[in-house]
Amino acid sequence: MSSFKRHQNTLDTRPPIHREMAQQTLDRGAFKKRITVLAASVPAEKSSPFLKSQELKGSIINIPKTKSIVQDPSDPQKGCCCSGFRSLKADLNEPAQRFLKFHDVATTTQDIDLDYDFWNADEILSAVLPGELLDGAPSGFAATGHIAHLNLNDEYLPYKHVIGQVILDKNKGVKTVVNKLNSIDTKFRFFKMELLAGEPNYVVEHHESNCVFAFDFTKVYWNSRLHTEHDRLVQLFSADDVIADVFAGVGPFALPAAKKGCGVLANDLNPESYKWLSRNIEGNKVQHLVRSFEEDGRDFIKAAARRVWKNPFPEFTPKISKSQTKKGRRALVSEGTRDPAPSSMIDLTSATSAPVHQPTSRRQITHFVMNLPDSAIEFLDAFRGVLAEPELREAYEGKMPMVHCHCFTREVEDQTSAEGDIKQRVEEKLGHVLTDAATFHLVRSVAPGKDMYCISFRLPQEVAFSSP
Ligand SMILES: C[S@@+](CC[C@H](N)C(=O)[O-])C[C@H]1O[C@@H](n2cnc3c(N)ncnc32)[C@H](O)[C@@H]1O
Secondary structure, three states: OOEEOOOOOOOOOOOOOOHHHHHOOOOHHHOEEEEEEEEEEEEHHHHHHHHHOHHHHOOEOOOOOOOOEEEEOOEEEEEEEEEOOOOHHHHOOHHHHHHHHHOOOEEEEEEEEEEHHHOOHHHHHHHHOOHHHOOOOOOOOEEEOOEEEEOOOHHHHHHHHHHHHHHHHHOOOOOEEEEEEEEEOOOOOOEEEEEEEEOOOOEEEEEEOOEEEEEEOOOOOOOHHHHHHHHHHHHHOOOOOEEEEOOOOOOOOHHHHHHHOOEEEEEOOOHHHHHHHHHHHHHOOOOOOEEEEOOOHHHHHHHHHHHHHHOOEOOOOOOOOHHHHHHHHHHHHHOOOOOOOOHHHOOOOOOOOOOOOOOOOEOOOOEEEEOOOOOHHHHHHHHOOOOOOHHHHHHHOOOOOEEEEEEEEOOOOOHHHHHHHHHHHHHHHHOOOOOOOOEEEEEEEEEOOEEEEEEEEEOOHHHHOOOO
16 A cells, blocks of 8 residues: 655644643553545555556655555455545546546545654654743754763753653663753763653763763763864874873773874873773773873873873884785885895885884873863963973973863953953963964853863973973
């Protein structure tokens, strides 16, 4: 049985209205509706070509999640093509009518029973929420692993459990639905949240930037909206860089950077973040490139350069595929090298030579990342004298690391005033005027009148070499 084109006036597939349900429990069984459509009864073997016929093309409707061809109950030998029109003569166009007549096809009506599974979250919510809340009804959500998190406006709070249940029902991967409460843990920045529907299981596995992150969403900071910012900074890094991530969380900068080849010191004062960060380092098999710490950011900044100096990261070595290795060896042989060097010694960036390899370990930090926008600027004074020791000073002279410091500003009128405000606060904390160009990146608007930025600048020698 196939369907004739949907006709807005005659085929109403909207769910039945149950506004009383919004503040109670969701009664899925109450969502039942029978629609009656016009059907053409044709021999079973002809019903499929019939459906595809040019003449009926403009008239066949496709009602999602329902079969177009069903058995004609009055004649088991026949299939039925359903039409949305109740009156064949009034609604079917001329070619369709001629076609049906020509094939001597009898028409009939067909009942289609729709139930809760037929409608999507938007449609169910629009049937239960009060009419005045339909515009902007919260069927959308952000997902982290199996958790859907909503940020419900106050007017939707009386209906939060029904909203949660509908979202749970209608989204396959979702097992838990929470509402983020407006309060955020002031120290470790994780969101307080309440369960709306599903399992009270908050340990998620989230995939991002080719890494897997596991963490307890109720105990650590995670914001999926920062994905682009994580990627942006990681793309700035070269594979042989050494990164010090002062407020690392569970590793969304640190792990993708290590996957790229960077050596990383990753720090977070929240014991839960540190725990999951350490697990994620193992889970992503980057133990050789990421070292984790659980310190106050200020102490970490002071200790980081000395740590890497004393205990350097091994030199960056690009992964060499088997085919690259073969190519390199072939190139050497064809150049007349009778006894090609072992593949580990071949410099594949120039397959025509085999230089003697001098390993140089990585002893200097090239980038500091400071994503604690509420107060990261306050930590900048920790850089004073951080490279004052003679051997560090000598090593870093002319090769100062970049600092990427996230912050909020309330100067949102225009970019110039935002930059002026941020630069002034940064300089105040450093105790030094930034003479090299700093760059400013608008990460996102977090609230009306409040923007998040990242300022990137080269750490001034005058600050890092001064007496601590
Ligand atoms: C905004 S989150 C950023 C986490 C991660 N870098 C990201 O992009 O998702 C800031 C992190 O700083 C940590 N933190 C807060 N105060 C800290 C401090 N004084 N020292 C070190 N880490 C701190 C928090 O636990 C939190 O994980």
